[in-house]
Amino acid sequence: MNFEERYSEDALKQNGIKPFDGVLKVIWRSPSNIALVKYWGKRNFQIPENPSVSFTLRNSFTETEIEYHCKKEKGVSFEFYFEGSENRGFGERVGKYLSVLSRFFPFLDNLHLKIMSKNSFPHSSGIASSASAMSALALCICSIEKQMFGTLQDENEFLQKASFMARLGSGSAARSVWPGFVVWGKTKTLTGSSDEVAIPLPVKTDNVFYGLKDAILITSPEKKKISSSAGHRLMEKHPFAEARYKQANENIELLVGALQKGDKNMFVEVVENEALTLHSLMMSSNPGFTLMNEKTWKIIDEIRNYRETTGRFIAFTLDAGPNVHLLYLEKDKDEILKFIEQKLIVFCDNGRWIDDGINL
């Protein structure tokens, strides 16, 4: 039985709740994550065309609180507040998401939800928030199931279901429910990997990567010009699609090997190749689009120069936007902070960057 069948079966057992008085509450904090091997291209309903590996961040998170009560009329009903005020734009996406979830959580039809969400990072920083937002929401809905039915007591089972549900809201969100390194998407390299849920990387990684830090250099506060969903769709007719999916599988193998062996050079090679491949795919799709800006390029050049002259471990990666994620090791923090101050901060919007790192 696959996860979808399993959760559909759960839903049959949870048809109808015992009415209760008053208001109950759940709350979750869920971090964002940064992919090292990228998810770009999907099919059917939120099934990735290739496996991806990420690490979960510590400081960039969404906190979501849901107050809920019983109601008589049937149907999904909610209000959505972002950072204290009602937000129609986000609310629309949340509404669509809840309708999708109601298939797996029929009790949602009997509840009214007051959803209050806020981010630890500035909204205008342009950093991707769908992973943290959707995973926080999925975790909350699983907690409601747990409160209503006493199910999902086992932590692993709970997080697995939350990952499945988060995926339906945003693919990358499936990875955010787990700490550390995470894989989503089936690959022969990793036992237990699945297209339906993300899992913690099932191999022992070398200690050196436990100190991974991520300085998120904000080059532009603007909202994305094109949504990730639209970008994924352009992969359907992309002339390089097949080669890309093959490359991603190979890169997973190389990256996992590097993580196991503590091979920093291989890590840099794969991670930077993935970042530039992602943006090359965007530029070469039809219509093509560019998310990087001139500051993104300047920062990349500086990072390459710094690595060449110091020999220090440092790497860049990008998500679907112009901001640069500078990866380095905690033990080099003082040196890297100097480098950021001296060479990179001039390219950051109002000198802004976010000090983040792996959440183990």
Ligand code: DP6
């Ligand atoms: C470039 O997860 O935002 O960040 O499933 O349509 O919500 P949807 O897409 P999304 O895509 C993320 C793409 C990426 C790479 C990655 O995180 O793996």
